[in-house]
Amino acid sequence: MFYALYSLLLFLALLLYAPFYWAKVRFVKKDRLRLGERLGIGLPRRPSGRPCLWIHAVSVGEVLSLQSLIREVKAKHPDWEIAFSSLTGTGLRQAREKIKDADPVFFIPLDFRGPVRRVLSRLNPDLLILAESELWPNLLREARRRTKGVLVINGRMSERAFRNYLMFKGPARRVLGQVDRFLVQTKRDGDRIAAVGVDPGRIEVVGNLKAEVRLPPPDREEEAVLKKSLGLAEDRTVVLAGSTRKGEEDRLLAAFARSRGGVPPPVLIIAPRHPERAGDIERIAAGLGLTCARRTTVRPGEVWDVLILDTIGELARFYAFCDAAFVGGSLVAWGGHNFLEPAYYGKPVFFGPHMTNFATLARSFLEEGAARVVSTDEDLVRMLRLEGVEDLREMGRKAAAVLDSMAGATARTVKAIEDMMGRNKR
Numbered sequence: 001m002f003y004a005l006y007s008l009l010l011f012l013a014l015l016l017y018a019p020f021y022w023a024k025v026r027f028v029k030k031d032r033l034r035l036g037e038r039l040g041i042g043l044p045r046r047p048s049g050r051p052c053l054w055i056h057a058v059s060v061g062e063v064l065s066l067q068s069l070i071r072e073v074k075a076k077h078p079d080w081e082i083a084f085s086s087l088t089g090t091g092l093r094q095a096r097e098k099i100k101d102a103d104p105v106f107f108i109p110l111d112f113r114g115p116v117r118r119v120l121s122r123l124n125p126d127l128l129i130l131a132e133s134e135l136w137p138n139l140l141r142e143a144r145r146r147t148k149g150v151l152v153i154n155g156r157m158s159e160r161a162f163r164n165y166l167m168f169k170g171p172a173r174r175v176l177g178q179v180d181r182f183l184v185q186t187k188r189d190g191d192r193i194a195a196v197g198v199d200p201g202r203i204e205v206v207g208n209l210k211a212e213v214r215l216p217p218p219d220r221e222e223e224a225v226l227k228k229s230l231g232l233a234e235d236r237t238v239v240l241a242g243s244t245r246k247g248e249e250d251r252l253l254a255a256f257a258r259s260r261g262g263v264p265p266p267v268l269i270i271a272p273r274h275p276e277r278a279g280d281i282e283r284i285a286a287g288l289g290l291t292c293a294r295r296t297t298v299r300p301g302e303v304w305d306v307l308i309l310d311t312i313g314e315l316a317r318f319y320a321f322c323d324a325a326f327v328g329g330s331l332v333a334w335g336g337h338n339f340l341e342p343a344y345y346g347k348p349v350f351f352g353p354h355m356t357n358f359a360t361l362a363r364s365f366l367e368e369g370a371a372r373v374v375s376t377d378e379d380l381v382r383m384l385r386l387e388g389v390e391d392l393r394e395m396g397r398k399a400a401a402v403l404d405s406m407a408g409a410t411a412r413t414v415k416a417i418e419d420m421m422g423r424n425k426r
Contacts, residue, residue, distance in 0.1 A: 007112055010110075010112070011112070029276065037109075038108075038109060039115045040114070040116065040118030044104065045121075046123050046124055050081050051077070051080045051126050052082070052125045053073070054084075054127070055084050055131070057086055057095070059090065060090050061338050062154075063091045063095045063099070065131070065210040067214070068209070069209060069410050070099055072411070073414055073417065076418075081103070082102045083123050086108065092106075092107060108136075109139075111137065111138045113142065116142045126148050126421060127149055127420055128149075128151070129152075129153055130151070130153070131154050132152075132154050132156055133152075133158075133161060135176070144180075148422070149180035150181075151181050152179050152184075153413050154183065154209040157192040160335075162192045173197035176196060177197075182198065183206045184205055186205060186360045190204075204416070206408075207406065209409045209410060211406035213340050213341060223321040228300060229300055231293075231301050232267065237266040239268050239269070239323065239324050239383065240268075240322035240325050241269070242327055242341075243328040245272075245273050245328055245334055246280070247331070248332055249270060251380060252384075253268075253288055253290060255384055257288040259381045266323070267304070267307065268384065269308075269309055269318060270307070270309065271309035278294055278308045292305070294307070294308045295307060295308065295314070319341045324383065326383065327349065329357075330355050335354060335357035336352070336355035336356065337357070337358075339351055339358065339362075339365075343399035344400065345396075347399065348371075348372070348396045349372070351371065365402055368402050371399065
């Protein structure tokens with residue numbers, strides 16, 4: 001009865017939302033709906049006989065966090081096949097670009113029994129592996145019936161999700177009960193999942209895969225070429241605001257307009273979480289008398305105060321050469337975004353007071369003096385002025401050191417996958 005009611009409610013919700021979603025995909029994102037993929041149609045049938053993992057991640061951040069894990073799995077088990085799905089178009093594009101060991105890479109099917117069964121029949125996976133908190137009831141139920149098991153990796157449960165699960169504890173317990181094993185980021189995440197009704201014996205704290213950042217090392221020649229293409233002098237200081245959301249850029253830009261006084265003043269690069277919002281940011285900047293340029297159209301020699309990084313997949317490259325990094329989704333009540341890429345490059349890390357998505361990681365960095373919270377407009381002005389340069393450099397060194405101390409989640413996750421596949425190699 002639960003699954004029938006859930007499917008009916010999902011169908012009604014999709015029916016209401018479909019016209020708006022189609023318009024957004026077609027006219028804002030300028031993409032295709034790919035309805036066939038979402039209905040589980042068109043996937044090639046995988047020949048039986050070789051082990052297969054179906055790994056799912058919701059969007060870009062989760063996709064990128066799984067690169068090292070997939071490389072490790074393929075290095076130890078080159079005969080294993082990996083199918084990879086994502087929920088968003090940007091996540092799918094990143095997976096196709098970054099995860100070369102996965103084939104096919106496809107949209108996760110709509111969570112109805114028919115599409116889910118079609119995909120499972122085509123892939124015939126041994127395990128379904130879900131990243132973080134991406135739990136779809138019909139998918140879990142069918143995968144539990146047709147695979148060796150369902151594994152959640154890098155699992156977490158935010159305070160908001162925990163409250164929602166407790167409000168609907170019966171259905172939540174039924175859905176979570178379809179998962180054979182939870183590998184969670186922190187003890188707090190494990191305790192919350194157990195409080196909903198999951199057997200603690202199925203929960204293991206292994207750490208955060210996102211802390212296992214592997215990025216290209218800094219390249220001074222590449223940095224010089226990139227800065228030249230942007231019209232930046234080699235010694236010009238840069239503050240990068242990454243993964244910003246609506247309600248943050250106006251505060252950042254207003255503080256930046258107030259902060260300008262040095263010779264030469266720092267420049268600000270803003271990388272909105274959704275690049276299609278570049279026009280909104282330009283209008284805010286123009287209203288403050290700031291000159292804007294876009295990454296996709298900037299010309300060498302062009303003079304600008306603010307650069308909008310309106311591309312996908314380049315944020316880490318820009319973190320590598322900035323002088324300080326603000327990580328968005330944290331000035332507004334969104335929960336924050338991943339700040340470990342600038343930490344990897346030894347950059348001083350700033351974020352707002354709303355970091356519930358990364359609460360434990362943020363707390364660790366703050367306690368070690370490896371990050372700083374900016375809450376007020378005055379905090380933002382001081383950040384954008386790069387006040388206390390030596391202190392900021394020390395912050396960056398501490399950030400890299402704290403990140404380095406968090407290694408190990410990938411190895412523990414690989415072992416759990418091997419255990420469930422029944423092929424653990426010691």
